[in-house]
Amino acid sequence: MADLDSDVIVVGAGNAGMCAALAARENGTRVTVLERAPEPERGGNTAFTAGAMRVVYHSADDILALVPELSESQVNETDFGVYDEAQFFEDMARITEYRCDPHLVEVLVTRSLDTLKWMRTKGVRFMPIYGRQAFKVGGRFKFWGGLTIEANGGGPGLVEAEMGAAEREGIEVLYGARALELLCDDDGVHGVRVREGGRTSELRSRAVVLAAGGFQSNAEWRTRYLGPGWDLAKVRGTRFNTGDGIRMALDIGASSYGNWSGAHAVGWDRNAPEFGDLRVGDGFQKHSYPWGIMVNAEGKRFVDEGADFRNYTYAKYGRRILEQPSQFAYQVFDAKVAHLLRDEYRIREVTVVKADTLEELAHKMEDVDPQGFLKTMKAYNAAVRTDVPFDATVKDGRRTEGLEVDKTNWANTVDEPPFEAYAITCGITFTFGGLRITTDAEVLDVDGEPIPGLFACGELVGGLFYFNYPGGAGLTAGSVFGRIAGSSAAALR
Numbered sequence: 001m002a003d004l005d006s007d008v009i010v011v012g013a014g015n016a017g018m019c020a021a022l023a024a025r026e027n028g029t030r031v032t033v034l035e036r037a038p039e040p041e042r043g044g045n046t047a048f049t050a051g052a053m054r055v056v057y058h059s060a061d062d063i064l065a066l067v068p069e070l071s072e073s074q075v076n077e078t079d080f081g082v083y084d085e086a087q088f089f090e091d092m093a094r095i096t097e098y099r100c101d102p103h104l105v106e107v108l109v110t111r112s113l114d115t116l117k118w119m120r121t122k123g124v125r126f127m128p129i130y131g132r133q134a135f136k137v138g139g140r141f142k143f144w145g146g147l148t149i150e151a152n153g154g155g156p157g158l159v160e161a162e163m164g165a166a167e168r169e170g171i172e173v174l175y176g177a178r179a180l181e182l183l184c185d186d187d188g189v190h191g192v193r194v195r196e197g198g199r200t201s202e203l204r205s206r207a208v209v210l211a212a213g214g215f216q217s218n219a220e221w222r223t224r225y226l227g228p229g230w231d232l233a234k235v236r237g238t239r240f241n242t243g244d245g246i247r248m249a250l251d252i253g254a255s256s257y258g259n260w261s262g263a264h265a266v267g268w269d270r271n272a273p274e275f276g277d278l279r280v281g282d283g284f285q286k287h288s289y290p291w292g293i294m295v296n297a298e299g300k301r302f303v304d305e306g307a308d309f310r311n312y313t314y315a316k317y318g319r320r321i322l323e324q325p326s327q328f329a330y331q332v333f334d335a336k337v338a339h340l341l342r343d344e345y346r347i348r349e350v351t352v353v354k355a356d357t358l359e360e361l362a363h364k365m366e367d368v369d370p371q372g373f374l375k376t377m378k379a380y381n382a383a384v385r386t387d388v389p390f391d392a393t394v395k396d397g398r399r400t401e402g403l404e405v406d407k408t409n410w411a412n413t414v415d416e417p418p419f420e421a422y423a424i425t426c427g428i429t430f431t432f433g434g435l436r437i438t439t440d441a442e443v444l445d446v447d448g449e450p451i452p453g454l455f456a457c458g459e460l461v462g463g464l465f466y467f468n469y470p471g472g473a474g475l476t477a478g479s480v481f482g483r484i485a486g487s488s489a490a491a492l493r
């Protein structure tokens with residue numbers, strides 16, 4: 001053991017990897033983090049997030065435990081509601097069509113609050129998501145959709161806080177260091193082969209934690225596993241998550257698990273670049289479709305934009321957009337709802353057309369059949385149940401009736417100028433398939449046995465998400481299983 005380079009090597013310096021590193025370090029364990037990206041591009045997908053985290057809470061006191069900085073008047077003018085274990089569990093089950101692994105989900109749900117409190121002890125700060133997840137009703141902020149907390153400073157703030165903690169605690173982080181393969185024999189994993197500065201070397205350790213993200217940035221794997229057409233999706237986040245961690249583990253006999261043909265994918269600006277741009281962050285997303293309608297190149301609607309709160313539909317609608325002719329759609333709004341549009345609709349890098357009549361708008365919407373669009377609008381406007389009041393804070397049941405694709409909540413007529421139409425395509429966030437782990441984050445082999453010395457956490461874990469995803473669960477899953485993976489790895493003697 002004397003010639004070990006480190007006790008625990010963590011592959012990937014996103015939220016999951018850094019939680020693993022911080023947890024492993026708690027017992028004085030030597031920890032080395034290998035990060036493929038150069039330092040200016042550090043933070044993986046985590047850096048691109050808004051930092052929203054889904055967490056169990058039973059009262060305003062639980063929120064206060066995470067955000068003690070809240071003033072009494074802020075607490076008094078906010079209705080946080082409750083999001084208990086049963087609601088989180090039910091959301092995971094319903095959203096994944098009852099496919100998610102109940103053992104992993106139980107850990108995710110029951111450890112969520114405690115893990116965020118632990119992150120606070122490491123210097124991460126949180127805030128209620130007043131801007132995006134609350135509406136003012138009768139003078140009070142009311143939260144909706146089970147998503148209430150975000151990291152201060154969003155994803156960049158979270159990365160900053162975790163990296164700061166790592167530095168304070170003496171965790172070594174090597175940038176531009178790409179793990180290539182696991183060093184392994186009959187006794188298990190003993191380190192990694194790594195490429196750094198054009199040279200390949202071996203780093204030996206007692207344990208390795210894989211936290212290198214999914215395979216969304218690998219166009220070939222996307223096409224191979226998600227299916228034809230997925231090569232044409234844009235990547236919302238880091239260009240470095242190409243499936244390395246998954247491949248390295250499969251190469252030594254790890255078991256694949258979860259929804260390998262599934263991915264989190266959203267509506268994303270049609271002219272966004274191939275990969276995410278840290279200057280724009282998540283600004284290319286366009287998540288206000290529940291207040292308007294979406295049409296494809298034929299001018300036809302193709303989803304129920306009001307099927308549920310945005311948190312519960314946005315992650316599966318990217319796939320539906322990819323399936324449309326030429327892989328794009330327009331989101332259309334009128335003046336009645338313009339004030340409800342999220343900040344991301346007002347960024348400089350937005351593809352939008354505006355007009356004072358629907359006819360004019362139809363001709364401005366590039367590549368859309370104007371006649372088809374106008375026909376859709378006429379039928380849609382006539383089908384809205386205007387007798388039901390509109391209420392953005394609840395599933396209001398204000399719907400259309402009799403359309404081929406009805407809109408079942410928040411259906412407003414689109415008839416008040418000016419009109420706005422935003423061009424979107426499919427933006428992939430992360431892939432759902434990955435490795436099979438135990439509730440102690442040990443990686444299992446194809447025979448169902450733990451591979452000694454190998455742990456995993458974050459996006460590359462399979463079994464949590466299928467078909468869809470409840471907003472804010474990705475970071476929380478990374479934190480919960482990251483912390484467990486780090487502790488398990490450090491406990492290995």
Ligand SMILES: Cc1cc2nc3c(=O)[nH]c(=O)nc-3n(C[C@H](O)[C@H](O)[C@H](O)COP(=O)(O)OP(=O)(O)OC[C@H]3O[C@@H](n4cnc5c(N)ncnc54)[C@H](O)[C@@H]3O)c2cc1C
Pocket residue numbers: 011012013014015016017034035036037042043044045046047048049050051052053054177178179180211212213214236237238240241242244245276281282429430457458459460471472473474475476478
């Ligand atoms: C635009 C956007 C917005 C999002 N918003 C939210 C949100 O608000 N809330 C939420 O819960 N989730 C959100 N997500 C999802 C969230 O980003 C992920 O669930 C989470 O960050 C994954 O953490 P991770 O540590 O597993 O992966 P990452 O943060 O991606 O970290 C993986 C790291 O591994 C590194 N790596 C890859 N290969 C190697 C290798 N061979 N050797 C060394 N290092 C390697 C990568 O460079 C990267 O830094 C969003 C994602 C995107 C893209």
